[in-house]
Amino acid sequence: MSDLLPLDEAQARLFALAEPLPVEQAPLGEAAGRWLAADIPACVDHPFADLSAMDGYAIRFGDRPGPWTVVQDIAAGTMPACAIGPGEAARIFTGAPLPAGADTILVQEDAARDGDALRLTGDGPPAKGAHVRRKGANFTTGATVLGAGERLTPARIGLAAMAGHAVLPVRRRARVAILSTGDELALAGAPLGPGQIHESNAPMLAALLAAEPAHLQCHAPVRDDLDLIQRSLIQAAAGADILVTTGGASVGDHDLVRPALEAAGARIDFWRVAMKPGKPLMAGRLGDCVVLGLPGNPVSAFVTALLFLRPLIAALGGAADPLPRTVRLPLGAPVAANGPRLDFLRAAIVDGTVRPLAAQDSGALPALAHADVLLVRQPHAPAAEPGMFADVLIIA
DSSP states (O other): OTTSBOHHHHHHHHHHTOOOOOEEEEEHHHHTTSBBSSOEEOSSOBSSSOEESSSEEEEOGGGTTOOEEEEEEEOTTSOOSSOOOTTEEEEEOTTOBOOTTOOEEEEGGGEEEETTEEEEOSSSOOOTTTTEEOTTSSBOTTOEEEOTTOBOOHHHHHHHHHTTOSEEEEEOOEEEEEEEBOTTEEOTTSOOOTTOEEOOHHHHHHHHTTTSSEEEEEOOOBOSOHHHHHHHHHHHHTTOSEEEEESOOSSSTTOOHHHHHHHTTOEEEEEOBSEESOOSOEEEEETTEEEEEEOSSHHHHHHHIIIIIHHHHHHHTTOSSOSOOOEEEEBSSOBOOOOSSEEEEEEEEETTEEEEOSOOOTTOHHHHHTOSEEEEEOTTOOOBOTTOEEEEEEOO
């Protein structure tokens, strides 16, 4: 095990191979899912004034319990016509600014109006400042509303718009090329020749990256021929920020990706990680492109893409925290003691508990397809009983 890199060290070395992508200004509609390249200050105060949070009447707290004389109506999007004086009130609607002199909202359900005469009908007068959204309560001009490295979720896009921004500084989308190798591979849906299987890794990886800020190019599978793989690697890497290969990364006679990369002039930074599945993982550079060689077995390809490829895209995109997060859930079934490698068991969530699936082979894609999480087992972890809590990565 001494020649296998720990997961965290391998991830750090992978990130060190890449540099953040150039910054560009993206309209809000094109910024979702990307990471901010700079802090975002508010251009305005929000609310811009003291606003009513309810439909009702703006009053002076000192005039309670009334009665009052209604002297104006104020709708959202309009400004008060005048201040209110002692014994006066303004009919007001949600989102409308309070007139000068008013400091409290009497909700319409607690009031009765006859012409301009208004009286209290509720159980008691409102508290001072009731139902008022104070000026600047959300943010004030110049305050940082979003920080560099934050991912632009729908709510954060809305917050940026509220703060006065129509475009945001983000890093350009990563260009990712995916290349599978193997004599046995045929395109999905194509007729199968003798000994062939349908290639599943490229479509699976493309789906895994569908929500990521990346431009994908999936190349046709390449036969196990050293010269052909070398030419294909050079062609796929041209113009790409990340070149992802699947298969051919182990040590068999037909595992030709590493020698083909070296023949193409690539620098291999590391190979093999102390994890299961996914040990034969390789990373390096080919020109200006980061190369990530994933195992060919579908489950291994998925797990390593989840832990290396997607975080690499996030790191290139300027994410403050590119690594996936685990959550803790109780076990619903016993788990055996673990071996010397970090293990990611395919598991399902049943009644709020985590249960490992029966099939854990790295080629058992049906089990992965029905898994909700990867159950993380540390090296040499002892057996665990139902009810004990475990770290999991959500995958579905």
